[in-house]
Amino acid sequence: MKLKFNRWTEEEFMKVREEVLKQWPTGSEVNLDEAVAYHKALPDHKNFAKKLVDAKEKGITLAQPRAGVALIDEHIELLNFLDEKGGADLLPSTIDSYTRQNKYEECERGIIESRRAGRSLLNGFPGVNHGIEGCRKVVESVNLPLQLRHGTPDARLLSEIMIASGFTSNEGGGISYNIPYAKSVSLERTLLDWQYVDRLIGWYEEQGVSINREPFGPLTGTLVPPSMSNVVQILECLLAAEQGVKNITLGYGQCGNLIQDVAAIRALREQAEEYCEEMGYENMMITTVFHQWMGGFPEDEAKAFGVISNASVSAALSGATKVIVKTPHEAIGIPTKEANAEGIKTTKMVLNLLEGQTLSDSEELNTEVELIKKEVKAIMDKVAELGDGDLAVGTVKAIESGVIDIPFAPSMYNAGKMLPARDNQGKIRYLEVGNVPFSQEIIDFNKSALEERASFENREVGFQLTVDDIFAVSKGKLIGRPE
Numbered sequence: 001m002k003l004k005f006n007r008w009t010e011e012e013f014m015k016v017r018e019e020v021l022k023q024w025p026t027g028s029e030v031n032l033d034e035a036v037a038y039h040k041a042l043p044d045h046k047n048f049a050k051k052l053v054d055a056k057e058k059g060i061t062l063a064q065p066r067a068g069v070a071l072i073d074e075h076i077e078l079l080n081f082l083d084e085k086g087g088a089d090l091l092p093s094t095i096d097s098y099t100r101q102n103k104y105e106e107c108e109r110g111i112i113e114s115r116r117a118g119r120s121l122l123n124g125f126p127g128v129n130h131g132i133e134g135c136r137k138v139v140e141s142v143n144l145p146l147q148l149r150h151g152t153p154d155a156r157l158l159s160e161i162m163i164a165s166g167f168t169s170n171e172g173g174g175i176s177y178n179i180p181y182a183k184s185v186s187l188e189r190t191l192l193d194w195q196y197v198d199r200l201i202g203w204y205e206e207q208g209v210s211i212n213r214e215p216f217g218p219l220t221g222t223l224v225p226p227s228m229s230n231v232v233q234i235l236e237c238l239l240a241a242e243q244g245v246k247n248i249t250l251g252y253g254q255c256g257n258l259i260q261d262v263a264a265i266r267a268l269r270e271q272a273e274e275y276c277e278e279m280g281y282e283n284m285m286i287t288t289v290f291h292q293w294m295g296g297f298p299e300d301e302a303k304a305f306g307v308i309s310n311a312s313v314s315a316a317l318s319g320a321t322k323v324i325v326k327t328p329h330e331a332i333g334i335p336t337k338e339a340n341a342e343g344i345k346t347t348k349m350v351l352n353l354l355e356g357q358t359l360s361d362s363e364e365l366n367t368e369v370e371l372i373k374k375e376v377k378a379i380m381d382k383v384a385e386l387g388d389g390d391l392a393v394g395t396v397k398a399i400e401s402g403v404i405d406i407p408f409a410p411s412m413y414n415a416g417k418m419l420p421a422r423d424n425q426g427k428i429r430y431l432e433v434g435n436v437p438f439s440q441e442i443i444d445f446n447k448s449a450l451e452e453r454a455s456f457e458n459r460e461v462g463f464q465l466t467v468d469d470i471f472a473v474s475k476g477k478l479i480g481r482p483e
Helices: 010-020 025-029 032-041 048-058 072-084 104-117 127-141 156-164 187-206 226-242 258-278 301-318 337-353 363-386 391-401 440-457 463-475
Strands: 062-064 091-094 146-149 169-171 212-214 247-253 285-291 322-324 419-422 428-432
Touching: 010 156, 010 187, 025 127, 025 156, 032 156, 032 187, 048 062, 048 212, 048 247, 048 285, 062 337, 072 091, 072 127, 072 337, 104 127, 127 146, 127 156, 146 156, 156 169, 156 187, 187 226, 187 391, 226 247, 226 258, 226 363, 226 391, 247 258, 258 285, 258 301, 258 363, 285 301, 301 322, 301 337, 363 391, 363 440, 419 440, 419 463, 428 440, 428 463, 440 463
Parallel strands: 062 322, 091 146, 146 169, 169 212, 212 247, 247 285, 285 322
Antiparallel strands: 419 428
């Protein structure tokens, strides 16, 4: 198929689907009509989309961890522990690295070796290999909605199996699960593969089953300017909406300055709704997710809890619908279930204390919202221009030309010319614009903000600012000041 920004026809979708389901034997277990009936029999409290709608209407922020191990019973035990001991509101199934690369034979070996060892030898849950029966055992053994979280450029078979199993949310997208994750996977390929996933979810929506879609907001998680991540979120939102998806959660990774973080979530929600309305997508439910700090963590647990608590404040005051929780073991490796639960409890305590509170409008906050929106619009206008009105084609050209440029991404298709750094208040600004199509006014604003910091620190504006900022939080500060 040729990439274009159009809803797939039933014939196109079903033709590709025949080949997708043949990728691994468990694909033969998927029956869409039976899956729809299974979803309709699930109680509302196990539906991710419905729980997000309820949280948005009540103005509360839900807490969700990351978690996943190789074997079904151990995975169920882990998830129930995070619910009962941690107090999670929503549950994940984080998928293993082999599945993310569609290496199902290696997954099978990993499952066998995990059984022999009596512990998980995979870094996540191999949903494709466990198939419908195994995944449904998880759905039926927990009491909260389940989300599929992974990092897979081609998630077509994975999505087919786990959605049919009763999972009611799927994270990812053609940009956000390619450019920050893969080195040599073409963007055209992943956009097509994710159009398939979105058409699948759109098909379920048409049968009366609402499945939540969540593009991955933090991208590389390293000094990503809010406008750049917001552009990716809005594009993936529109790509999904075109395929019939109605319930979409747009993500943002904490930058660290409270004003900028609150402004970013507000701008993201407002602009996404505006673009959806402009393009004629009706009955959309747009919610937001705030990812706690995605950069380096301090090794000291007390300091790590400080980072988690700080992020929880920003999530609450931004009005995000949910927050993805970190653990005090981030600097060490895969956390224990106890550490994961501690991160959730810490987050929930802060969310409870701040329930109903918001950050009051101020000149600084409103200025930041408008700046982010201007930067986003400049990029979005250029994407549309490059694609001659086709946002899918325009997205490919925009990334190839550096109009969309994600800092520190491994993809060979990413320009890597844009560089970020913090200003004197810790807001992330554009140090080097590269080919990002900003007006001179926007460029000058970013430049002056960084010059103010450099003057304060008595040094030159340059790449060393970026380097120092990357390591700052792990050393106990937000801004990488010279020692």
